[in-house]
Amino acid sequence: MNEPLLRELVPAVIGVLVRRGADFAAAEDAVQDALVESVRVWPDDPPRDPKGWLVTVAWRKFLDASRADSSRQRREERVEAEPLPGPAEAADDTLQLYFLCAHPSLTPASAVALTLRAVGGLTTRQIAQAYLVPEATMAQRISRAKKTVSSVRFNQPGDVATVLRVLYLVFNEGYSGDVDLAAEAIRLTRQLAIKTGHEEVAGLLALMLLHHARRPARTSPDGRLVPLAEQDRGLWNTRLIAEGVDVLQTALARDRLGEFQAQAAIAALHADAQTAAETDWVQIVEWYDELVRLTDSPVARLNRAVAIGEADGPRAGLAALAELDPALPRRTAALAYLHERDGDPATAARLYAEAARSAPNLAEREHLTRQAARLNAQLHG
Incomplete structure (x- = not known):
């Protein structure tokens, strides 16, 4: 059973059903039912066209559910007769699903859950385990989110910035349960980068790759947190660092700087230093200046103050911290x-x-x- 393939196909199949007339919630339910059927059928009889098979079965599941619904007549006026089995449509609606799942009407938690379910192809159980909540709780969250976006027109333009924030939330959850959310966020961001060519999507992808490259060194064998300055840099993944730097340089060359590109540039400077002592703190402060200009984020100002303390001495850093809200998270640690x-x-x-x-x-x-x-x-x- 090729689980990665199934997860890649989920958003495209949902998109086909929505374009045929299914609302988002019904389409997503039908695709999940088709996935269950594929687990039963494919090991003994794998299809030549997996996407076409999923589209056909999911559409039948949707029609069955529609006919059983109390609003059967209204729905049947809206949908066409069941198409004959054949090659699946070439159109790819994955990008629209990203926008739909990150709709502004959803809370961040609901947007993350819906993205993992509809675009990522994860089961409710997997998402619940990753977020350490009961499966029933996650099911309710996803159900409410689907109802919220079901009335949203599928062809409405979406906001890339909102999608990126949702993906960044997924990445920052890291790993728990049997799903590596950081790796899943990277996979989805790669997919989005290919589909959009957007420089800030590339910036986020670069940032994720550079942070993920340090993951093996972030904790000691007994689970203790290891600060960046004390990490064994020999454990950093040089392949991911090289890829992240390459993606970032391509994005920066387009000269449309955004906050994720600025964050990735800071991460790249840390990755470039062979030792903590060789870190180019002066350049890092300059990039934090850009980040503050772009976002006016209190967190960016906090990190900038620490960087100033490294570049210009601790008293300069303390002076910069004195200008920030005392209630700012992690200010006391800094x-x-x-x-x-x-x-x-x-x-x-x-x-x-x-x-x-x-x-x-x-x-x-x-x-x-x-x-x-x-x-x-x-x-x-």
Whole structure:
């Protein structure tokens, strides 16, 4: 059973059904039913045209459901008679599905779930496991999302920026359950890059590749978080780095800079340094200046302050941090780091402990707690 092939075909098959007259929710349900049928039939009788087989079976499933529905007459006026089996239509509606699944009327969580289901071809169970929620909860979330977008016309133009934010949310979830969401986000972004040729899609793809290249070095064998400066760079995936840099350079050459290209440029500068000490912090600050100009993001300003602390000294970084909202997530951790760099371990230890209490995840909390403990041991040893 070729599961990757099935997942590649799902959005195209949904698109065919929608163009024939099915609403999005009914089309997605019918395709899922066809996938279940393929698992039963294909091992013994694989089709010559997998997409055509899925289209035929899914369309029959849709018609069966339509006839059983209380609104049978209205739906049958809208759909054509069942077409004869044959080669599937060549049109590819995957791009429209990206836009539909990232519709502004959906919450980010619903948009992510629907994208993974309709474009990624994942099952509800797989998505629920990845997000560590009960399958019934995820099923309700996906069902509500499908109902929300079912009235949206399939030929309406979509917003690439919204799609990219959804894909970035998927990527940042990383790995849990039996689905590697980071790898899935890269696969979907590659697909989108091919279909759009958009420089910001390329920027996001480059950013994902460069971040993913460092994944093997991000945690120690016992699961501890390893900061970038302490990572074993020999574990970084040089093939992914080379690809990411190549994709980024092609995008930057079009001279239409966007936030994901700027973030990817920063990641590329980190990847280019053979050691942490060789990092070109001056250039990184310049790219953060561009990122702040593009987004005015508080997170970008926070990261810029840390970069200034590396390029111009910790006191310059502390001055930049002083301009930011004290409630900004991770600001306290950045303060702790810069105070330690400035030779004030007592203040740094206190701030590390304070940052640990508000850390967004267990790995980060444990890392910050260890940093506080390390400095306290030095102070009282």
